[in-house]
Amino acid sequence: MNATAIWLALLVVGALIEVLGRLRPTRVSSLGRALSMMAQRTSGRAILILLWVFVGFHLFARYTVPHG
Amino acid sequence: MKGTIAAVVVMTGYAWVSAGVAPFTTLSYFLVTIPCVAIVVAFVLLGGLSRGHQEVSAYYLRNAGGASTLSVAPWIALLTAAVVLESVGLILGGRSPSVPTLSTTVDHLLAYRWERCLICLAWLLVGVAPLHGLRLSRVRGSLS
Numbered sequence: 131m132n133a134t135a136i137w138l139a140l141l142v143v144g145a146l147i148e149v150l151g152r153l154r155p156t157r158v159s160s161l162g163r164a165l166s167m168m169a170q171r172t173s174g175r176a177i178l179i180l181l182w183v184f185v186g187f188h189l190f191a192r193y194t195v196p197h198g
Numbered sequence: 199m200k201g202t203i204a205a206v207v208v209m210t211g212y213a214w215v216s217a218g219v220a221p222f223t224t225l226s227y228f229l230v231t232i233p234c235v236a237i238v239v240a241f242v243l244l245g246g247l248s249r250g251h252q253e254v255s256a257y258y259l260r261n262a263g264g265a266s267t268l269s270v271a272p273w274i275a276l277l278t279a280a281v282v283l284e285s286v287g288l289i290l291g292g293r294s295p296s297v298p299t300l301s302t303t304v305d306h307l308l309a310y311r312w313e314r315c316l317i318c319l320a321w322l323l324v325g326v327a328p329l330h331g332l333r334l335s336r337v338r339g340s341l342s
Contacts, residue, residue: 137303140280147272159265164273166261169328172249175258179241182325183234188301190216190318191226193308 209322210315217314237325244332257335 144161151160159167168174216229245251280300287299308314 134298134303136283137298137300140276140283144273144276147276150272155263157269158272159262159269161273163261163263163265164270166258166263167265167270169258170255170262172247172255175241175246175254179238179247182321183238186230186234186321186325187227189304189308189321190314191221191230193221193314194305195309 205326206323209326210319213315213318213322214311216318217311233322233325237329240329241332244329244336246328246332254332257332261331 147158148161150158151163155163165178169178212229212233216226219226219229241247245254248254283297284300287294287297287302290297292299292302307317
């Protein structure tokens with residue numbers, strides 16, 4: 131099986147976790163709450179910002195349009 | 199409300215311009231650097247990276263809404279699976295057709311300018327969101 135399908139499956143699982151987090155907030159955290167939990171520490175906020183900067187450069191300054 | 203709409207319009211325009219620039223050029227790096235610097239500086243000015251601002255931690259504590267290690271476990275499991283898949287892809291050379299890395303997979307979404315524009319706009323909004331939240335919180339008097 132092509133791993134692209136696994137990436138898509140992970141995306142779907144993430145969406146399902148998000149839905150669960152909104153339906154049962156006491157048992158599962160939504161992504162926003164999970165990130166807020168991480169951001170309670172200064173180091174967590176710094177890591178999130180670095181990740182955001184990395185994503186920006188990787189996606190918009192260093193992307194490669196696939197051929198074929 | 200008008201300010202928010204104006205900000206979104208400006209960001210959409212910026213995303214459209216950025217999406218039209220060829221990658222690996224000085225201009226493409228410059229166009230990504232500008233929002234990075236602006237948002238990081240604004241975040242620092244709001245106390246986002248200062249250990250002394252307990253109010254900022256309190257703001258995120260409120261937003262976390264009682265999240266615990268157990269309740270975020272599904273996200274940790276998902277992240278672990280993604281890291282494993284990415285590692286396998288990298289071990290296989292990064293451009294393997296059977297196990298592509300996340301960036302190789304995402305590259306397919308960046309083929310057209312409008313796709314890059316939408317993703318760039320989403321990226322900008324994600325960067326601006328914490329600034330908006332912290333500023334609103336400060337305006338409402340939760341932060342001093």
